[in-house]
Each structure stands twice: as C-alpha cells, then as structure tokens.
Amino acid sequence: MNNVDKNTFLNINLKSISKNYKIIENKVGKNCIVAATVKANAYGLGVKKIVPSLTRIGCKFFFVATTNEAIQLRKINKKIKIFILNGLITKELNLIHKYNLIPVINSLSQLKKIEHYQKQKKITLNISLHFDTGMSRLGFDKNETKELINNKSRLIQKSKILLVMSHLSCADNSNSKLNKIQLNQFNSIRSFFPKSLHSLANSAGILLGKKYHLDMVRPGISLYGGHCQMNEKKIYNDVISLKAKLIQIREIYKGDTIGYGATYKAKKRMKVGTLGFGYADGFNRLFSNNYKILLNKKRIDIIGRVSMDLTTVDLTNLNSKEDLMNKEFEIIGSQFSINYIASLINTVPYEILTNLGKRYQRRYISI
Incomplete structure (x- = not known):
C-alpha cells in the first residue's frame, strides 16, 4: 500500500x-x-x-x-x-x-x-x-x-x-x-x-x-470483533490491534504547554513522546487528554490535543534506561478494544473500525 x-x-x-x-x-x-x-x-x-x-x-x-x-x-x-x-x-x-x-x-x-x-x-x-x-x-x-x-x-x-x-x-x-x-x-x-x-x-x-x-x-x-447490541457480553474474538513507535522524545518543564490550544500544562518537569498518528488516521480528537495507551502493561496518558498527524503522550514514569524509540505502544488491543474505546466517546465500534486510516502499515496474522 x-x-x-x-x-x-x-x-x-x-x-x-x-x-x-x-x-x-x-x-x-x-x-x-x-x-x-x-x-x-x-x-x-x-x-x-x-x-x-x-x-x-x-x-x-x-x-x-x-x-x-x-x-x-x-x-x-x-x-x-x-x-x-x-x-x-x-x-x-x-x-x-x-x-x-x-x-x-x-x-x-x-x-x-x-x-x-x-x-x-x-x-x-x-x-x-x-x-x-x-x-x-x-x-x-x-x-x-x-x-x-x-x-x-x-x-x-x-x-x-x-x-x-x-x-x-x-x-x-x-x-x-x-x-x-x-x-x-x-x-x-x-x-x-x-x-x-x-x-x-x-x-x-x-x-x-x-x-x-x-x-x-x-x-x-x-x-x-465489534459489539452490535446494547450491553452485549463478549461473544466474539478481537480482530485488530493498533500499535505505534515514537518519532520523537523531548523534555518539557513546569508551565510548558502541549499541542494546539495549549490544553495541557505541565505541573513539573516531564518527558513527552510524540507518536505519528492523529485524527486523519481515524483517531478521534475526543481522545485528547482522555485516553491511555499501553507499553509493557503500563498505562500511559495521552496529553494535549490530538492533531491531524500526531499524538503526544506522557513518558515521565517509564524506565529512563529503556530504548523507548524502538518500542511498539499499543493504542487498540485486548485491553482497549474497539468496543471499549467506542464507549468512551459515545459512538459505535463500526465507526472506530471503518475510520482507521490508510496510512497504517497493515500486518495480517494467520497463525
């Protein structure tokens, strides 16, 4: 593609x-x-x-x-x-x-x-x-x-x-x-x-x-893998996961702001990571300051506004010795399924799924 x-x-x-x-x-x-x-x-x-x-x-x-x-x-x-x-x-x-x-x-x-x-x-x-x-x-x-x-x-x-x-x-x-x-x-x-x-x-x-x-x-x-009824129990297997690598890490200081509209203001010295996806890739702006992603089962906050191509996350509490640039962060997966994240922004999993953009590298698993 x-x-x-x-x-x-x-x-x-x-x-x-x-x-x-x-x-x-x-x-x-x-x-x-x-x-x-x-x-x-x-x-x-x-x-x-x-x-x-x-x-x-x-x-x-x-x-x-x-x-x-x-x-x-x-x-x-x-x-x-x-x-x-x-x-x-x-x-x-x-x-x-x-x-x-x-x-x-x-x-x-x-x-x-x-x-x-x-x-x-x-x-x-x-x-x-x-x-x-x-x-x-x-x-x-x-x-x-x-x-x-x-x-x-x-x-x-x-x-x-x-x-x-x-x-x-x-x-x-x-x-x-x-x-x-x-x-x-x-x-x-x-x-x-x-x-x-x-x-x-x-x-x-x-x-x-x-x-x-x-x-x-x-x-x-x-x-x-999407739910189709109100209050549906888990019947079907999850089909997708969405992952991303960092494209930049930076330090910010107390009083610094992040992203359009300066919607997040640092209360202390922080380590911030930037991931290369945004609302142009189907990741809704409603997740701004309102979502967590995963790395090694640790939950990491999205901070600042989701922009067209970029999303910023708080890396402050992660092990400073890890090579974070080569890690794959999980945005959608077993912990945060399309059904769960649809509920966060009052939509349906159909919309989450069909909006996932063409810029993601698709990896098909058949085993």
Missing part, C-alpha cells in the same frame, strides 16, 4: 475472523447460510486478505454496498455469490451481467429496468428482492410491496429470485417491539416467495434468536 507510515501498525488477525465466522455458524445451525458482509473494504480491514480467508473455511455468499466493490470481489474469486446492497444503477447492468453479480432490487423501477434488460439480451439473471419493513431507507415500500405481490407473474418474468430480504432497524435493542413487528411483516411477505432464500438478520439480528435466522444471516461487525 502506498503512503504507509513505517512507525504505525494495524495488526489484523485473520484467524480471529475465521473463529468469529465459526461461532456464528454454530449459533445459527447447519441449515442456515452465513453470508459475510464485506462492504467498505471489509470494514476497512482489506477484502483482498479477508475474503480468501473466509472462502477457505466455507463461506460462499458475500454482501457489498456497490457495484465497484462487487467487481473487486469477483476478481478475487470467480465462484462466490456476491450481492450488491445499494441496488441497481441502469448503466451498470452490463457489468452486473459480465461479472455475474446479484443486485439487490430495492424498487419497482429497478425491477422493471432489470426485467427489460434481460428481455433485450434474452438472458436470465439472479436477483435479490429487498422489502422495507421498518428502516425507511432502501427496499420496496408498503405500496410497492402490495403491487409486486398482486402482480408478481407480470412484473417478474425473466429474473430468478435467489433471495428475498429485509433489514432490522432496532436489532441492537433486544427489547424493542419493532423487532417482532418487522419479523411478522417479513414472514408474511416471504410466504409469497417460497422457492427463494429468505434473510432478515444482520449481526444484531443473529443474537435475537432462531426465529430471526431463517435461511441466511448477514453478519458484518461481529466478524470483525
């Missing part, structure tokens, strides 16, 4: 991803397909490594957001089934045909376009139908759903409906009444498509129980 920093390291444990996949398989049972959601470059961790790792343990179905993402996957593997969640763009029909991709059809207009294309080309394509049961984001709305069900034989003449799906809006809250409402709505809709696969559950939906698993589940964040 171009423009990587030789002093910052994002370790990605492929074995942990495989273990998480197997945990999900055991939860849903042998009659339910586990399809991996690898949109946004596998949540920023790299499809070129992660997709082959998952196919080796039996994953054959993958979900992405866009046609470009789908084509990238097809170039990695010729045999897997690839679904495009964001739907159909007319000018991409030739690419969908060429690369044997499965568009998730989200509206009647999209359905009519792909039907017309197939009639012109005298071909049959696999598609998925997405019905909106409560997200109000993508999928056939209530009126379109009714029209499609009442006119199914006229509207669907060429397409092979491989999958019928919907998406849960509140699965992160297992007590939400909307979960059961959506399940009931989807069960009613899917009864009109008995020959297709049926899917409702994302990562959080998997934890709602067997009724939500149906024929296929679509985990995303759970594969990568």
Whole structure:
C-alpha cells in the first residue's frame, strides 16, 4: 500500500475472523447460510486478505454496498455469490451481467429496468428482492410491496429470485417491539416467495434468536470483533490491534504547554513522546487528554490535543534506561478494544473500525 507510515501498525488477525465466522455458524445451525458482509473494504480491514480467508473455511455468499466493490470481489474469486446492497444503477447492468453479480432490487423501477434488460439480451439473471419493513431507507415500500405481490407473474418474468430480504432497524435493542413487528411483516411477505432464500438478520439480528435466522444471516461487525447490541457480553474474538513507535522524545518543564490550544500544562518537569498518528488516521480528537495507551502493561496518558498527524503522550514514569524509540505502544488491543474505546466517546465500534486510516502499515496474522 502506498503512503504507509513505517512507525504505525494495524495488526489484523485473520484467524480471529475465521473463529468469529465459526461461532456464528454454530449459533445459527447447519441449515442456515452465513453470508459475510464485506462492504467498505471489509470494514476497512482489506477484502483482498479477508475474503480468501473466509472462502477457505466455507463461506460462499458475500454482501457489498456497490457495484465497484462487487467487481473487486469477483476478481478475487470467480465462484462466490456476491450481492450488491445499494441496488441497481441502469448503466451498470452490463457489468452486473459480465461479472455475474446479484443486485439487490430495492424498487419497482429497478425491477422493471432489470426485467427489460434481460428481455433485450434474452438472458436470465439472479436477483435479490429487498422489502422495507421498518428502516425507511432502501427496499420496496408498503405500496410497492402490495403491487409486486398482486402482480408478481407480470412484473417478474425473466429474473430468478435467489433471495428475498429485509433489514432490522432496532436489532441492537433486544427489547424493542419493532423487532417482532418487522419479523411478522417479513414472514408474511416471504410466504409469497417460497422457492427463494429468505434473510432478515444482520449481526444484531443473529443474537435475537432462531426465529430471526431463517435461511441466511448477514453478519458484518461481529466478524470483525465489534459489539452490535446494547450491553452485549463478549461473544466474539478481537480482530485488530493498533500499535505505534515514537518519532520523537523531548523534555518539557513546569508551565510548558502541549499541542494546539495549549490544553495541557505541565505541573513539573516531564518527558513527552510524540507518536505519528492523529485524527486523519481515524483517531478521534475526543481522545485528547482522555485516553491511555499501553507499553509493557503500563498505562500511559495521552496529553494535549490530538492533531491531524500526531499524538503526544506522557513518558515521565517509564524506565529512563529503556530504548523507548524502538518500542511498539499499543493504542487498540485486548485491553482497549474497539468496543471499549467506542464507549468512551459515545459512538459505535463500526465507526472506530471503518475510520482507521490508510496510512497504517497493515500486518495480517494467520497463525
């Protein structure tokens, strides 16, 4: 990867991803397909490594957001089934045909376009139908759903409906009444498509129980070690750790300030280290004066404001004889997981993971 920093390291444990996949398989049972959601470059961790790792343990179905993402996957593997969640763009029909991709059809207009294309080309394509049961984001709305069900034989003449799906809006809250409402709505809709696969559950939906698993589940964040439900216990293995080496050490004195805004003022003589990552690399400014990193199990305070490319830490209490410049400090890891640090700044692990920048040197662990 171009423009990587030789002093910052994002370790990605492929074995942990495989273990998480197997945990999900055991939860849903042998009659339910586990399809991996690898949109946004596998949540920023790299499809070129992660997709082959998952196919080796039996994953054959993958979900992405866009046609470009789908084509990238097809170039990695010729045999897997690839679904495009964001739907159909007319000018991409030739690419969908060429690369044997499965568009998730989200509206009647999209359905009519792909039907017309197939009639012109005298071909049959696999598609998925997405019905909106409560997200109000993508999928056939209530009126379109009714029209499609009442006119199914006229509207669907060429397409092979491989999958019928919907998406849960509140699965992160297992007590939400909307979960059961959506399940009931989807069960009613899917009864009109008995020959297709049926899917409702994302990562959080998997934890709602067997009724939500149906024929296929679509985990995303759970594969990568992130929590997806409120107050979720540790079920899955951590996948990433983030480490960095110092790029400078300096001494400051009582009254000296650190960083933009002078938000930290030294009360005594101190040793300060500078690390080469910042908010441009996905390390949020909210961690300014509000986070600890690790070295040899010792907790070290971030002091001063996190800037675009740099973060400063207090090294005062570390052994002065250690060669600190060659040590790797742990920013994210087993002590400070993506779930823990997301809670510190009131966000979700999805955001922490997908924001991790391209400048980190990625190291893949497969043993």
